[in-house]
Amino acid sequence: MLIRAGYRIGFDCLNPMPIHLLLSVHPDRRGDLVTDDKLRTDAGAEVTREQDALGNLATRVLAPAGPITFSAEFVVRDSGLRDRQAPGAGQLPVEALPVEALPYLLPSRYCETDRLGDLAWRTFGGVAPGWARVQAICDYVHDRITFGYHNARPTRTAAEGHEEQVGVCRDFAHLAVTLCRAMNIPARYCTGYLGDIGVPASTAPMDFSAWFEAYLEGEWFTFDARHNIPRIGRVVVARGRDAADVAITHTFGQAILTRFEVITEEVEATAADTSEGAARMAVA
Structure with missing residues (x-):
């Protein structure tokens, strides 16, 4: 297409x-x-x-x-095709991660793992490591935050988004990235194009979109806590630690x-x- x-x-x-x-x-x-x-x-x-x-x-x-x-x-x-799914993908131990993945375990401008680490382990510590854990994080973020363009604020961090429970796509991505990193899963922020392809058309003006990628079994996989379903037609523009990088x-x-x-x-x-x-x- x-x-x-x-x-x-x-x-x-x-x-x-x-x-x-x-x-x-x-x-x-x-x-x-x-x-x-x-x-x-x-x-x-x-x-x-x-x-x-x-x-x-x-x-x-x-x-x-x-x-x-x-x-x-x-x-x-x-x-x-829709975003690739690999439900059996496992989580690598930190000592087995390649050096280039390690920065995506650390806190960053909008992703304060130190503030949300205890919450992450309480909430997801009992979930099987790997794909299931990342998906559980997406489910949690999807249910926690209410989307609305009027809720946009460029300075909102992941912890603030969790507390306020409102935001736009970047807030969903920041919170999911932070919770993944707190669980020792490398996660990076992505921005790019995502049109209404294969889904009902939105009446809102088109905008750039944000999602994230998690590193499992030696590969980066796409996840989207806002939509929380595999989508068609993502075109990535930039990747970084969080929105400050991109x-x-x-x-x-x-x-x-x-x-x-x-x-x-x-x-x-x-x-x-x-x-x-x-x-x-x-x-x-």
């Missing part, structure tokens, strides 16, 4: 400033791009793209004072957000789409 995705994000910059953006499809999925996802801007700003320390594809822009809009629209090929935009100065639109929808494949996409990618 093919998915059309993209964004239009506008700022009014009070002064010239650098802006850091994580909006490119993750390197793991770039082979699935049918057309280019190159970021475009209407202000003639200097744009560079590079891989960051966590393996994400970042864009740096030196924005002039005044209005600036960032946009991209592209097509990506997807398997059309902010979609980061302005290094005073700027007012003036526009925010996200596109994610299934489209029908045609021979013209495929050949045009191949040609555009070859030129890029």
Whole structure:
């Protein structure tokens, strides 16, 4: 299947400033791009793209004072399958984990394992280690937090989300990540596109989504505590310890957000789409 995705994000910059953006499809999925996802801007700003320390594809822009809009629209090929399930996947002991997984056991800006460790062991200590334990955590978070865009707060931590019992997708992900880490399961935060594919369409405006991945038996598996069902059509943009690592935009100065639109929808494949996409990618 093919998915059309993209964004239009506008700022009014009070002064010239650098802006850091994580909006490119993750390197793991770039082979699935049918057309280019190159970021475009209407202000003639200097744009560079590079891989960051966590393996994400970042864009740096030196924005002039005044209005600036960032946009991209592209097509990506997807398997059309739901998130992979492996109910028998076991949990590796900490001493057997690869070194690259160890940072995802530690507390981070939004994931305070030290504050929720006792709760995690009381609640999930009796659940079989591995997939069953991660799924039990997802069930708990899904039932604990009530979703609502009006509940969004950029400074809310996992412990605060647990206490307040409200939030958006990032809050579901942060709490699940924190509880997994407290149970010695490496977990990392993910952001990307997730459209209403294979589920009833939402009346809310499309937005970027957040979910998480847990490390079991030597592999990273996708989990989503907000929706808590396997979904179709995830396109990962960035992975990190939590949302602080993978902010979609980061302005290094005073700027007012003036526009925010996200596109994610299934489209029908045609021979013209495929050949045009191949040609555009070859030129890029």
